[in-house]
Amino acid sequence: MAVEMLSYIDRKSPIHELTGVTKLICFIIWSSAAMLTYDTRILAFLFIFSIVIFLISKIKLKEISFILIFILVFLLLNNIAIYVFSPQEGVKIYGTSHVLFEIFGRHNVTIEQIFYQINITLKYFTVIPVALLFIATTHPSEFAASMNRIGVSYRISYAVALALRYIPDVQRDFRNIALSQQARGIDMSSKEKLPKRIKNATSIIIPLILSSLEKIDTISNAMELRGFGKNKKRTWYSARPFQKRDYLTLIAFALLFVISMVVTYYDGDRFYNPFV
Amino acid sequence: MFKKLFSIKTIVAIGIGAAVFIILAKFASIPSPIPNTSIQTSYAFLALMAIVFGPIAGGLIGLIGHALNDAISYGSVWWSWVVVSMIVGFLIGLVAKKIDIESGDFSKKKIITFNITQVLAQAIGWLLIAPLLDILIYAEPANKVFAQGFFAVVSNIVTVGVIGTILLIAYAKTRSKSNSLHREL
Amino acid sequence: MKKPVIEFHNYSFKYNSQVEPTLRDLNFTIYEGEKVLIVGPSGSGKSTIGHCINGLVPFSFKGEVTGSLKILGKEAKSLDIFSLSKMVGTVLQDPDGQFIGLTVGEDIAFALENDCTEQQAMHGIVDEVAKMVEMDGYLTSSIHHLSGGQKQRVSLAGVLVDKVGILLFDEPLANLDPATGKYAIELIDRIQKETNTTVVIIEHRLEDVLHCPVDRIIVIDDGRVVADMSPDRLLASKYLEKSYIREPLYVKAAKYAGCEIMEEMKPAHPSTFALDGCRDQLLTWVEAVDIVPSSEKREPILELKDISFSYEPGRETIHDVSFSIEKGEMVSIVGKNGAGKSTLSKIICGFEKLSSGQILFDGHDITHDTIKERSLRIGMVMQNPNHMISKNMIFDEVALGLVIRGVPEEEVKERVETTLKICGLYPFRNWPISALSFGQKKRVTIASILVLEPEVIILDEPTAGQDLRHYTEIMEFLVELNRQGKTIVMITHDMHLMLEYTPRAIVIKGGRKIADDSAAAILTDSRIIQQANLKETSLFELAKRLEIGEPRRFVERFIAYDREVRNIWQ
Numbered sequence A: 001m002a003v004e005m006l007s008y009i010d011r012k013s014p015i016h017e018l019t020g021v022t023k024l025i026c027f028i029i030w031s032s033a034a035m036l037t038y039d040t041r042i043l044a045f046l047f048i049f050s051i052v053i054f055l056i057s058k059i060k061l062k063e064i065s066f067i068l069i070f071i072l073v074f075l076l077l078n079n080i081a082i083y084v085f086s087p088q089e090g091v092k093i094y095g096t097s098h099v100l101f102e103i104f105g106r107h108n109v110t111i112e113q114i115f116y117q118i119n120i121t122l123k124y125f126t127v128i129p130v131a132l133l134f135i136a137t138t139h140p141s142e143f144a145a146s147m148n149r150i151g152v153s154y155r156i157s158y159a160v161a162l163a164l165r166y167i168p169d170v171q172r173d174f175r176n177i178a179l180s181q182q183a184r185g186i187d188m189s190s191k192e193k194l195p196k197r198i199k200n201a202t203s204i205i206i207p208l209i210l211s212s213l214e215k216i217d218t219i220s221n222a223m224e225l226r227g228f229g230k231n232k233k234r235t236w237y238s239a240r241p242f243q244k245r246d247y248l249t250l251i252a253f254a255l256l257f258v259i260s261m262v263v264t265y266y267d268g269d270r271f272y273n274p275f276v
Numbered sequence B: 001m002f003k004k005l006f007s008i009k010t011i012v013a014i015g016i017g018a019a020v021f022i023i024l025a026k027f028a029s030i031p032s033p034i035p036n037t038s039i040q041t042s043y044a045f046l047a048l049m050a051i052v053f054g055p056i057a058g059g060l061i062g063l064i065g066h067a068l069n070d071a072i073s074y075g076s077v078w079w080s081w082v083v084v085s086m087i088v089g090f091l092i093g094l095v096a097k098k099i100d101i102e103s104g105d106f107s108k109k110k111i112i113t114f115n116i117t118q119v120l121a122q123a124i125g126w127l128l129i130a131p132l133l134d135i136l137i138y139a140e141p142a143n144k145v146f147a148q149g150f151f152a153v154v155s156n157i158v159t160v161g162v163i164g165t166i167l168l169i170a171y172a173k174t175r176s177k178s179n180s181l182h183r184e185l
Numbered sequence C: 001m002k003k004p005v006i007e008f009h010n011y012s013f014k015y016n017s018q019v020e021p022t023l024r025d026l027n028f029t030i031y032e033g034e035k036v037l038i039v040g041p042s043g044s045g046k047s048t049i050g051h052c053i054n055g056l057v058p059f060s061f062k063g064e065v066t067g068s069l070k071i072l073g074k075e076a077k078s079l080d081i082f083s084l085s086k087m088v089g090t091v092l093q094d095p096d097g098q099f100i101g102l103t104v105g106e107d108i109a110f111a112l113e114n115d116c117t118e119q120q121a122m123h124g125i126v127d128e129v130a131k132m133v134e135m136d137g138y139l140t141s142s143i144h145h146l147s148g149g150q151k152q153r154v155s156l157a158g159v160l161v162d163k164v165g166i167l168l169f170d171e172p173l174a175n176l177d178p179a180t181g182k183y184a185i186e187l188i189d190r191i192q193k194e195t196n197t198t199v200v201i202i203e204h205r206l207e208d209v210l211h212c213p214v215d216r217i218i219v220i221d222d223g224r225v226v227a228d229m230s231p232d233r234l235l236a237s238k239y240l241e242k243s244y245i246r247e248p249l250y251v252k253a254a255k256y257a258g259c260e261i262m263e264e265m266k267p268a269h270p271s272t273f274a275l276d277g278c279r280d281q282l283l284t285w286v287e288a289v290d291i292v293p294s295s296e297k298r299e300p301i302l303e304l305k306d307i308s309f310s311y312e313p314g315r316e317t318i319h320d321v322s323f324s325i326e327k328g329e330m331v332s333i334v335g336k337n338g339a340g341k342s343t344l345s346k347i348i349c350g351f352e353k354l355s356s357g358q359i360l361f362d363g364h365d366i367t368h369d370t371i372k373e374r375s376l377r378i379g380m381v382m383q384n385p386n387h388m389i390s391k392n393m394i395f396d397e398v399a400l401g402l403v404i405r406g407v408p409e410e411e412v413k414e415r416v417e418t419t420l421k422i423c424g425l426y427p428f429r430n431w432p433i434s435a436l437s438f439g440q441k442k443r444v445t446i447a448s449i450l451v452l453e454p455e456v457i458i459l460d461e462p463t464a465g466q467d468l469r470h471y472t473e474i475m476e477f478l479v480e481l482n483r484q485g486k487t488i489v490m491i492t493h494d495m496h497l498m499l500e501y502t503p504r505a506i507v508i509k510g511g512r513k514i515a516d517d518s519a520a521a522i523l524t525d526s527r528i529i530q531q532a533n534l535k536e537t538s539l540f541e542l543a544k545r546l547e548i549g550e551p552r553r554f555v556e557r558f559i560a561y562d563r564e565v566r567n568i569w570q
Ligand SMILES: Nc1ncnc2c1ncn2[C@@H]1O[C@H](COP(=O)(O)OP(=O)(O)OP(=O)(O)O)[C@@H](O)[C@H]1O
Pocket: C015, C017, C018, C022, C040, C041, C042, C043, C044, C045, C046, C047, C048, C049, C061, C093, C434, C435, C436, C437, C438, C439, C440, C465
């Protein structure tokens, strides 16, 4: 049952010291850049840069390896799927066809296809280290405050805070319900056959959901009693004030974004084409 | 106006709903042979929440739940699919008033309304919006993303149709009618 | 003239789903700066009264209100819940609803954040209040990692930041160990004196609340006020007995001995209690004691051998615990909040996997058995009822285990109904669980295990939040099961329960077993009492004041007599 999740990793590093707001904005800038561009040079540069940031953060590879493996497997499967469904996509995009070898029918291997798939993978790769870092270096308490700071309504920000706050609780409930069901005779261990286990597992979902709905009542009562939502604004205990390094980081990221957009689009195409 | 739309109950429903959505997605989903997709019981839950708390809550539970789940389990967010979760939650929520599950009555007619809505909502989401966004953002091949969308729509429609309906029936039963409880000796 | 702050006038309330009103024709007034205790049987409407005061009735719990309720002179109906939250600070009964913030600091600051307090000022106030409840070292700790007693302090701090005029506590002592409970009462007392607030406490543990002086006690039974008077007068009356509320033990002992208690004797606190008039009666009463013969040695049914366990790597919660429980025994497990008692019970049932050690059942190794396999012989009632309930309806919840085991329908019905009667839930059998009071919910979970009649039953705080009548019914049923040869293990903070029902007790401290002896021996060992946050009962104190050489004899005499009296209720 203990599935590992990515969460805040406490450490002293320049990245940790930035406010959550800065990191959130940088994360958004970064993802937009990576989303818009398909220019291999930019992607490669962003990727290398993100590795550098990762090193600065002092997060160890070991601490997030479980997620990396997951992502690598996903990317591999995704690449296979792209090839199976559309082996000529690269040729279509780049307009040339350098065949390396044939397999059968449409399924030959072209340099263009390989290049295209490398680009797709690179595109995912550029976002991953930054996204991982954003989650691993931002304390969840600061998260809601940051969203509110960049203009999201505090009510919605607080909903996100509640979600983060209650994931471990719901996980524990899920476990408790599973356990207490088992303690009254439902077998969910590996000693029971698979189809029966699946059926039994569904018997946990309903109580989990119904008890969560009840929890919604209890918690909204408690929040109401302590005056949530009475004003148009609210302040945050765990928000952190902006410092010089925050401004500098923001300026650097904004510049990075502009440069990468200019380089990408100045020839009017989001793809970098080495074949013509 | 805003305050009305986002009552404390709605906010808590969004927060807890997103947390439950994540836990269901992680622990109660069955992997499928097509990459990037799996049979998700969490969508049945999303449908329930949309019917109980309305379109805004439905949409935001889809958005926040899916985005956070992507973030904590894969380390990054697949926005194209996240947006779809939001749209599906929102669209299903549009019939919340009509179904009025709080009344404790979830008759055959309402079951049909619910299912037509969920089929339409999911078809729009998975067959139209998800593939389009994938092509726009990631420039992925069209036939691959449509195949993925097709699988997602079939499995999710079945899951929501079966499990979602069961959940709604169970929920309707918990709504005790007024003046119905008395001590029986 | 004192200023009234809470005024109920011909007030009634009916929950929408109910046919009958839950509160009927309430008339009472609470004045500024008073400290009032509300007692009453489980399900009598105490929490509902609390909800009327803080505004959850009728804003969140819908229903019909008649009559009038004024808070600080204003009609409650005319106020919104925000203005009410400025006047009343509430600590709720349900532990799941109490914490909103992720960390201790954030949770304490929650109300300040909503008030748009400047961040710096906010940190100042939080630090100050945290110091007041002695939680200043934990501001960045996650709420999940606190023990029961620490959580209670944080929830107190959360309402204290808001300089409210009225503080409302719904069962603040449930789940606290005796020493922490005493501390919590002293803390509430100190805060009341420092801030001159009006305090309303709802509690079953009357004697523990009276540790610090209370101005008035209001007794609620079946939604009505049956008594509203000073503690001294109430203890001299018969109202508590009539509503099945546990009286302080020293008062009960004096009553049993035939003394007439009068208001002037100041019975509200054992140290002020004027004994002179009835010393002789008590001394003669104690003479007529027949000590229960100790039972012979039997073969062990459950053996734990060198059990160790940790929730997180690197931090062991249970260290090398070994003990053996004999067939047909009744044993208590006691100890401080966070000592690892609940954890131990979860290990026995297989909910948590031990890191080293061995568990034997009837001589067979069950260390690697699944939860289901163990559940056929060992039943467990968990501490928090919310963690066990999985059905909507009471009947279905209690029947669940039997249905899974394929017991024929007829038999299921019969067994469930019998168990529901024992637990005082039969009149509610067709209700949804969501319409029950907290104590009633706990009883549902007890019923759902009792109905299975396992060979060994483990109960985690079975009597927390129960009134004396339900307590007696449940405990006597356990004794009956015990006579039939079932083994009973109880985790409890109630020292008198331990003395009364379990000849033997195991004491856990910091995940280690520090004592395993007769219950009476443990409660006379001041070193263990101090280490494990236990407490002597007031009977010991009374015996000392009477200069009875052997306080234990006095206690035993009391228990034997008390059991007999209460047996008549059945
Ligand atoms: N949400 C609800 N809907 C309908 N009925 C309710 C609801 N909450 C409580 N009741 C009913 O009101 C009665 C009183 O409940 P309340 O919670 O006030 O009891 P209590 O005195 O606090 O008991 P306990 O000591 O067990 O906490 C109960 O018998 C219950 O059936």
